[in-house]
Amino acid sequence: MNANGSLRVIERFYSQAECEGIYKSFILDHDWPINTYTVGERCFVLPRLQTWHADSGIRYSYRYNLLETRPWTPLLTGIRQRVEAYLNISFNSVLANLYRDGNDYVGWHADDEPELGERPIIASLTFGTARNFAFRHKKLDRQGEVVLTDGALLIMHPEFQRDWQHSLSPDSGIGSGRINLTFRKVIAP
Template sequence: MIDLFSKVRASEINLLPYDGEVNYYGRLFSSQQASHYYDTLFHHIEWRNDEAVIFGKRIITKRKVAWYGDMEFEYTYSNVTKLALPWTKALLELKAVAEQKTGETYNSCLLNLYHSGEEGMAWHSDGEKDLKKNGAIGSMSFGAERKFSFKHKQNKQIVSVILEHGSLLVMKDTTQTHWLHRLPPTKLVTKPRVNLTFRTIVL
């Protein structure tokens, strides 16, 4: 757990004990601002049910996704390729906040819409060839608070954090090489969550 009474800012604390860096910045917006962005993203993003091809079979998930970027970037994961849509005004505003807070730059964003806690994400790492190697991924959350976990690929150590409404978490350096992450499902959460993951695609 982060000691909020420490003189060191929470965002300067690496949540991982080794082999990577994850910084949690906490809430960046007031409740009113966060709710405004949540409503805007929920209603005005071009959401589509996510797809995956597993052992040659196409799977359609309940979770919805959207892919935006500086240009029509192709992004392939789970054997499915997506073509980036042009940025919306709200996404550009949020990208600017993420860049200002983290000192990083991003050229694309993969969004996820989880309708309730029963929708989650299995253990994985974001190591697709389209992504900048060891580049930063800024994860911004709106809506229901959810637990987010990391598991070391070798010794299986687990580190978890609660992602708050209007918060930012950044994964960088060798995190994707050595750690898996997931959004565990839970029946305790009944409200939706919108997650933005700002990324850098390398052409």
């Protein structure tokens, strides 16, 4: 992995036993709606399940689609506190994604929306099946990937969002699910 030092992975941020319990809780107790998004006048179904949780008054949109803000759950609050304590950074929101199997994905993008400010730091946690996190430079012919395993914490520093795009490509060989939580600090309007 080489993205000019703008990515950092902490393997086993959560133990295997913790991961199993957290994943099970998300599958059994978390409401995962089918989400749609609009591009121009066309409506599409998001190729994964997703919820957005944030402090009161925090709103977030990407690709001009405003996400419905939900309150923090006790599980998300506990995870948030652990990540914040480890990184000594405060976050006010989390995007929770359920990739049901290898057919679910997220295309190339950078988390560089104006609501995230000029120098966003994003902490991304994986629970469940390992998936390849790919990245490519926005201007140079450089790319890479890292496998994000169960319990791994990925820290994307500000330079990563500025200089790189990332994706989670479809992989028909994967038959099991993955939960991904991306903690962010949204700048309130």
